[in-house]
């Protein structure tokens with residue numbers, strides 16, 4: 001696993017572009033399997049920060065974030081996420097993936113702010129490439145992707161949920177979700193914005209992004225950020241039912257449709273990847289932005305005392 005992670009990290013940082021396996025549109029999974037060959041064996045695999053369990057009979061994998069205290073998306077997490085997704089994409093038996101958290105009350109706290117504070121340009125470059133890679137892989141995945149948001153999910157955590165095909169959230173007003181970057185004095189990049197617009201529409205996205213709104217679950221449902229609220233103890237059951245409904249369709253029809261809906265947004269980042277990295281590194285390197293991020297981290301720590 002360590003060797004695989006190192007290889008992937010090297011591929012992300014050196015070549016700049018990973019082969020986006022099974023980038024949409026691709027043919028149906030069943031159609032790719034040579035006739036007569038058995039399904040590739042599927043196993044559960046657990047890494048440091050993400051647990052993946054594959055249900056071979058349903059063809060559905062569950063990916064659980066388990067990176068205490070708050071599942072923040074640091075370089076190691078992002079690398080593990082990409083490796084896990086690649087493994088599942090390459091597993092011909094896997095048609096759907098449920099993304100959720102093993103940490104109570106938190107889905108993901110978003111990008112790890114410490115990765116954006118006081119580091120070198122090289123580090124920012126490597127980190128941002130990994131963030132891009134995570135989104136490109138998830139947003140372009142051929143599998144049915146279902147976010148089970150069982151806790152708060154600000155900023156990058158919200159992006160993960162928004163990048164899935166469907167979002168179920170625990171019916172708890174204490175859990176919030178949204179792209180709150182503006183509250184940190186930073187700007188959601190264009191592809192965060194485009195992903196958001198594709199889910200909620202221009203008006204809700206514009207207002208929410210300018211205000212950096214974090215919505216309690218009931219409001220998130222009202223504005224279409226999530227598709228359903230479910231009592232926490234029913235999340236698993238609901239996720240299984242929703243996944244079965246999506247998997248009932250022929251893969252190729254669903255996949256080509258998904259690609260049509262997402263291609264323009266994906267292509268834009270692929271075409272402007274290096275420029276986007278430069279924008280990020282010069283933006284976060286500004287002293288004013290560093291100051292905002294430091295103040296935000298201090299605020300988080302003070303909140304506890």
Ligand SMILES: CCCCCCCCCCCCC/C=C/C(=O)SCCNC(=O)CCNC(=O)[C@H](O)C(C)(C)COP(=O)(O)OP(=O)(O)OC[C@H]1O[C@@H](n2cnc3c(N)ncnc32)[C@H](O)[C@@H]1OP(=O)(O)O
Nearest residue numbers: 072109110111112113114154155156186187279280283300
């Ligand atoms: C020309 C145009 C140019 C434009 C160019 C644009 C370029 C791009 C610019 C940059 C874009 C960046 C996009 C950023 C995306 C992000 O995701 S930023 C992260 C946003 N996340 C948050 O705001 C969440 C902050 N955290 C919380 O609100 C809470 O922690 C929580 C998640 C709700 C959990 O609360 P609680 O259970 O009470 O735990 P805490 O005590 O608050 O936290 C526990 C410890 O974890 C630390 N922590 C929390 N979140 C983060 C995080 N995101 N990163 C790092 N660390 C985090 C927190 O400080 C605590 O630490 P300790 O005090 O040491 O225990």
